[in-house]
Amino acid sequence: xxxxxxxxxxxxxxxxxxxxxxxxxxxxxxxxxxxxxxxxxxxxxxxxxxxxxxxxxxxxxxxxxxxxxxxxxxxxxxxxxxxxxxxxxxxxxxxxxxxxxxxxx
Numbered sequence: 587x588x589x590x591x592x593x594x595x596x597x598x599x600x601x602x603x604x605x606x607x608x609x610x611x612x613x614x615x616x617x618x619x620x621x622x623x624x625x626x627x628x629x630x631x632x633x634x635x636x637x638x639x640x641x642x643x644x645x646x647x648x649x650x651x652x653x654x655x656x657x658x659x660x661x662x663x664x665x666x667x668x669x670x671x672x673x674x675x676x677x678x679x680x681x682x683x684x685x686x687x688x689x690x691x
Contacts (some may be wrong), residue, residue, distance in 0.1 A: 609627035
């Protein structure tokens with residue numbers, strides 16, 4: 587069998603459209619978990635995060651890997667460490683405008 591690799595990585599898109607806005611790694615979003623499957627979903631609801639990566643699973647579903655904007659361990663999320671990187675589907679995020687960035691003080 588050639589050309590079939592169940593463990594091979596799926597090519598990830600460079601960007602996706604959410605509510606008509608193109609999102610890519612580095613963009614900011616507000617999280618709105620729809621499944622509310624566990625306490626993490628409840629704790630992350632309404633929080634602002636940065637897209638770290640766009641990934642595709644074996645079922646061809648797109649997921650956004652995000653790190654929380656106010657996470658003191660966000661550098662660990664950027665290094666793909668557990669507990670600092672979370673996955674959401676495109677329908678669970680709200681794009682934020684660039685001018686909504688917090689002001690440096």
